[in-house]
Amino acid sequence: MRLNKYFRLHTLAIAISTSIPCVSTFAATAEVVDENIESIAILGSRVSSRTATESSSPIDIISSESLTKGGFSELGQSLQAMAPSFNFSRTQVSDGSDLFRPATLRGLQPDQTLVLVNGKRRHNQAIFGLNGTVGAGAAGTDMNSIPMSALKNVQILRDGAAAQYGSDAIAGVINLELKDTTNVTSGFIQTGATGEGDGDVLAAGLNTGFDLGNDGGFINLTAEYRDYDGTNRAQRDTGGGSNTAPGTLSENVRWGQGNAESTFKSFFYNAMIPLDGMELYAFGGYSNRTALGNGFYRSFNEAEKNVPQVYPDGFLPQIDNEAQDISTAVGLRGEINNDWSYDVSATYGENEYDFYSQNTINASYAAEYLSNNPSASEQDIASNSGPIAGYSGGFRYDQLTFNADISGSIDIDHGENLFVSFGAEYRKENYEIVAGEEASYACGASNSPTSFPSVIDSDVFAGCGFQAYPGLRPNAANDADRNSYALYLDLEKQITEQWNLGAALRFEDFSDAGSKLIGKLSSRYELTDSLAIRGALSTGFRAPSLQQSAYTAYTTNLGEGGVLLSSFTATAGSAFPAALGVQGLNLETSKNISLGLVYDVNSALSVSLDAYRVKIDDRITLGSLQNADDVSFNPEAVAALNATGAVQGNYFSNAVNSTTQGLDVVITYQTELLAGNLDVTLAGNLNETEIDSVNSPDGIPESVALDDLQRSFLTDGQPKQRATLTFDYTREAWSGVVRANYYGETxxxxxxxxxxxxxxFLSPTGSFKPTSVLESAVLIDVNLAYQLSDNLQLSAGINNLFDKTPDELGEDEALDFITNGAFKYPVRALPYGFDGMTYYARINFSF
Structure with a gap:
């Protein structure tokens, strides 16, 4: 067996587990089928001879060609269109979520899915969603920081795999395999826009590779760039202005409701050099992204928030987000003898996330100046109102991981070999909160401990800090670190010709959260040559992230009556949560069970069904904001909240025990049609999460530990039904894809x-609707491509062909009222957004 081929099948050094491999594969072309046979061992199995059809858990393998056929420029969007168990919610007016979006599997949290690159753990992002979003408080992996041009394929393991891959793999694992091609240069140029005429996109990518020596060494390089103009679906509002009475429709659209203006730049590499019977490999990359998001419009007469001498008609504050990712991995692998091999590696990754406020103001600056200079002129007030832009703060996270893995086989009783993998992992993590500049958080130019009467209404105190994203204060700055180590063992044996059995054990210890021993059993049995059943039982865990245990910040949130309030998120174990009985964060624990069947009806038609049930105890959630009245039963908690200077506060806790269960189905059909080849794939996911119980300390009401708002995001914030139906047709130089995407209601x-x-009585109908609803929808995407030559392909397409958008808000909706009619659609828990139809044209080249 050639060393190079053997180890490409063993890229996953940290996995050490054979119990799961699985597989239902969407892309059913002959090329993709061959790719599956070569690469299936990268995710799930440590057995080099194991193929996709022999696995015991479901895996979707999506080729790079399939990823780009939908015309999406972002990896997260492309995966959502192809894998129904993967969700990629859109949101707006939610701080950093304008740049990153929560990527989830099977309706769980973003940080309950482990993401790998070439089988090595990818670092998480430094920030999470806060302001009422899907995945609030969960720092997952930023899928959009990876350029699609660099990918050979994406493998999605839809099964609990913490016993094999460690913390975070409760919902499953996503492995991004980088290209390793040489002597080929390929790339693309793509442009597009929305049917409304905005959201112009320009994207370009280039990939090339070179041989290193004559023994299979290589280096593959990728560069990618995207520029996105953003969209706006807001309408004219009735908020009024300096020369316009409230209730009068504004002349222009002043609010912003749409995707942010953004840019993306990246460079990735993947390399390997043979060294005297060994392989030295390395890979990594850099990406930088910016996005200019919007807050709520501040009306001209909002005494707490505006300075009319600067903004006579009010203003739309903006948040300029910038994210930077750096990652690198280096390792050495080789054969100990004919039966055993090793792989040792080090992987480093870091994410930096910064906020810059624009078109904003700190209203307390002008308020303090007027307080000290009561006879000041309008011009003097404007001149002393402080900056209208500045740095609001940032977050840093880095992760260093060392792995050592040994795998091989043992001949037992001259029968089928027992495949064995074992190894160790050490991980070091650091997390930092960086304070903003003084004007971003201060109360007046003197940074007073209290605010001052507003320049609009002396009975109202001016707000302190920048509007939309008040800066991170020095007392919220933090620097925390931890380490962990793990030992793991994986066994797999073909008991009989029809029956395969796998087992995995993993012990992991975190310096701040404790230790856990977990395990997994998986099996596959062939009832006939065409029908097999598969299943797995496993326990798992997830350690609280440093982003959760060490986070603290002041933010602006929407309170009762539509009022924006200063809010505080307390560090785990600090005075406010401790007063409410929450001393710190513990491990989440899980129990997974899955059962499925794979049926090859004939050479053209195959079906896979996989049912699953995931029970998670001590699930970590970010609690809802509580004010002094909400915690009045506890004087100590009231005092701790008041000491922060905020009106309301929240904290992380192990508040929830939940059960998620569902069904995955994949049906593929291949046939010849009109002298061409037609591949049809139906893939669907049924999914439901229920709250079993709430872990509330003695004397603390359940509504404080988990209120209805957070409960609704966990149980109803993601579609409970998702499906895709894809027709992929090729005839000579022509090819086309038609895909129907179904999204259930949120x-x-x-x-x-x-x-x-x-x-x-404020509603024209006499009452407001209790909830925000996004109706179920079917979106149709169409792509057509023509191969001009061996080196050049032209393609064009339309996504959301029939311009499906959410139902427009009515006068009986709270969001319509508080935006003065400016927002046209709901803004949270939107799996397909509100841009409507988009179109694109693309040139692919290869030489």
């Missing part, structure tokens, strides 16, 4: 009246 309280609490 229904959450955020921005519904159960959250806002508006009195019914």
């Amino acid at each position: 229904d959450i309280i955020y921005f519904g009246n159960d959250h806002i609490g508006l009195p019914g």
